[in-house]
Amino acid sequence: MRLPDSFLDDLRSRLSLSQVVGRKVVWDMKKTNQAKGDWWAPCPFHQEKSASFHVVDSKGYYYCFGCQAKGNLFGFVQESENVGFMEAVEILAREAGVPMPARDPKAAEKADRASELAKVTEAATKWFRMQLKTGAAQEARAYLERRRLAPETLDRFEIGFAPSQPDALLTALLAKDIPFERIEAAGLALVEEDGRRRDRFINRIIFPIRDARDRVIGFGGRAMNPNAPAKYLNSPETELFDKGANLYNLRAARTAAGKGQPLVVAEGYMDVIALSQAGFEAAVAPLGTAVTERQLQLMWRVSPEPLIALDGDAAGQKAGLRVADLALPLVEAGQALRFAILPEGVDPDDLIRAEGPGAMRRVLDDAVPMLTLLWRRATEGRSFDSPERRAMLDRDLRALLGRISDASLRRHYGQEVARLRAELFGVPVTDALPAAPPPPPEDGRWAPPPEDGRWAPSPPDRPWQGNRRRPRRGAPLPAATTTRTSALVQGALDPDALLEQVALAGLVLHPALIEEFAERLEGTSWSRGDHGRLATALLRLPPGAAPDAARAHLIDAIGPDALDSLLAQPQIRISPVARPGATADDARPCIEGAFVSLDTRRGIDREAREALEDFADGGDEAMTWRLAQAARRRHDAARVSDGMKGEAVAEASNASYYDDLLATPPRKTRRKK
Known part of the structure; x- marks a missing residue:
């Protein structure tokens, strides 16, 4: 079968060579120049310790200076997977998410x-x-x-x-x-x-x-x-x-970007030509239409952070916002956009002819992140002098953050949005948008005081902030409680608090897992204020922090006595997370099991309350059965949290309690008179 050249070109545009090779090698980041698409790693085709395997994304080839292996995207898959050309194409087509041409x-x-x-x-x-x-x-x-x-x-x-x-x-x-x-x-x-x-x-x-x-x-x-x-x-x-799948001057721009020039995306042909003549040779433009998703992917194949050059008029701003809205679900670490905003009524060609290449260089150097453009749209020209208007802004910002697919990037965007919001309203910085407080507990299990920090009342001059906020890294934490009063060291804790302690201690001892459990830390309603403060401190740790550095950071945040006492608790000392020589892989199921057990227990509470509400309307055997099952499951979950043995945690992580919840209750039977 002969494949159309257009199909092979489509695969090359969708998949960079470094992306495919990266599945087989570990890049040497000291030698690699990611911005130029110049990658180095130990060769996957022969045993070596030095990074002699060279990948050049802009030219689409690889070469090993040790064994002289060389080739392109398809050749690498053929060699690494030991397959023929057609099989290599099929593998790449599946990875790119495109169907093979009909035979x-x-x-x-x-x-x-x-x-x-x-x-x-x-x-x-x-x-x-x-x-x-x-x-x-x-x-x-x-x-x-x-x-x-x-x-x-x-x-x-x-x-x-x-x-x-x-x-x-x-x-x-x-x-x-x-x-x-x-x-x-x-x-x-x-x-x-x-x-x-x-x-x-x-x-x-x-x-x-x-x-x-x-x-x-x-x-x-x-x-x-x-x-x-x-x-x-x-x-x-x-x-x-195909207008939506190509860019003007793409081939020449790719070559220039490979030599270190920034990729500049202009509006039209004359802008690209003027930029190129002025020395900005890595310039491209869409082909008479708005930027498409395919064109964004082409840009990111050339440069991880293209500069979108916007005309200074209203039409240019609208065009930039359309690009930002299109890119928001696609951005990820190492794949972003920046926006270079020109003076009002001026395009790149006008600016270069009037003031020279230096003026254009200054505009490009002052390019702003994509979030800046989106924030301006959300706030400029609007008044937030009432709670309703502030709530409307919060709603819009949550919707914006919800469109980001990458969880880690969404968290960092949330931190920056919280900082901008705090500056706008003149309030202390938090790392999350306000969340609505939960309804009052129906069983009266908890009623935290204001200093607990879970659902503290807000000052009258600012919106309610809630417990899901995380102070940004570097900001001062609330003062730590003393050892005598800290909930981290109190022995008489309920099962929920014990489970929380196991999860938190596991992340203290294995900080490499924090990023993996970041959403759990952020979304859990902690039963104790000290637990919430420790979770906040964990989320503030720099990515990749070593255990010793993490411990020093946490001691500064919550105090050495509180941290040492937490790790000395019996349920922690017998937990797999604290065993001598325990690795992150050993700790992961235990931490996951603790979080799952927490979810299970709180789900059981909801089941019991709902059953009681139904029972009040008219009880029968089915309702009685539901209450009995909820009580049994709560008892079983409490036994798991009492011991927190490795086997019990593994069982809890399988969420077997949820299978019971989904079981069919017995049918109603007619009572004998």
Whole structure:
């Protein structure tokens, strides 16, 4: 089976070589230059300790200086997986989430047709360039001179001209024995309603568009007639030209970005050409449409943090926000956007011509993160002088954060949003948005005092903050309680508190697991204020902190006596998390089991309360059975938390109690009179 070149190109654009190779190697980050797409690692094809295996993302090849292994994306999968070419393509297609082309005999015919259309567009490019040198293009040349485009720039971008005659190109191509059907399929000619054939581009400056394989796939045309219906006209969608899957100047920009230049995304062709001429050669632009998800992925293949250059007018700001909204669910660590905002009413070409490349460099250096743009949209021009308006802002911000797919990144965005919100309202910084307090407990199990910190009343001049906040790293923690009064060292704790202690102690002793359990730490309603303060301190630890450094940080946060007493508790000393030589893998199921048991116990409480409510409306055997089962499960869960043996935790982590909750209760039976 012959695969279409367009399909292979699609795989290359969706999957970077470093992404695929990274599954088999551990990168040497001291030698690697991630921003340039230059990666080094020990070779996966022979035994070595040094990093001699080199991957260059911008060129799509790898080479080992030890064993001389070399190849491209498909070759690496063939060698590493010991498969043939077609199997390698299938593996990559599954990873990219794209279906394999249908195995039909027309595939080769389609590929041949695309090649024939590319020959037509190449012939048209040469003809357009020749027309720019004729007398008919005098006005076009004068326009390009006013835009200060040097002759070498015109040659580099292959800029041409389409004369005013409605069928000039068509006549020239037909004279080369190119069929009209092929010229039309390439997007260069069309048929009028009255049956006349004419060129698509008439009296326009022509910008050829090349793809990553250096084929001319389409054209953009700038009208010389100020009364033309469209100032810019692009080729229609063809078998060669997919507007949403390509970028203007992509091939040259990829090469320049590989040499360390920042990738700049401008609005149009002239902006890209002006940027390139001024030394910003890694410049691209969408093809006459709004930026698409496919184009974002192309940008991230070239650079982990493209700079979106926005015009300073309202339309430019709206365009930037559309890009930000599109990118928000896609961003992740090492894959982001920054926005360079130009002065009002100015585009990159205007700024460079008026003030020179230095002014453009300053704008790019001052580029802001994507969150800054989204925050401005949420707050500028709005008043927050009432609780209702503040609540509306909180709702909008929660919706914004909820669109971020990456959990770790969502947490960091939440911290920054909390900081910005605190600055806006003039209140102390917290690391989470306000959350609504829970309803009062129906069984009267807890009624925490204000100093506990769980549901403390808010000052009258600020919204309620709740217990799910996490002070940002570096901010002072509330004063630690003394050893005598600390709940961490009290012996008479209820089972919920014992389970919480096991989970917290496990993370104190194995801080490498904190990121994995961050959402649990953040979302748990702690039964004691000291537990909540310790959870906050754990979340503040720098990523990758060693156990000794983590311990020093926690001692500063909650005090040495409280921490030592926690680790000395009997249920901690017999727990797998504290065994000599215990690893993170040993501790993980125990910590998970503690959290699962907490969820189980609290779910049982809800089940019992609901059963009591139903019982009040009219009891029967089914309701009695539900109450008995809830009591039994609560007793079993308490036994698990009393001992917290490794086997019991493993059983709890399987959530067997939930199986009981889902069991079918006995059917009602009629009482005998």
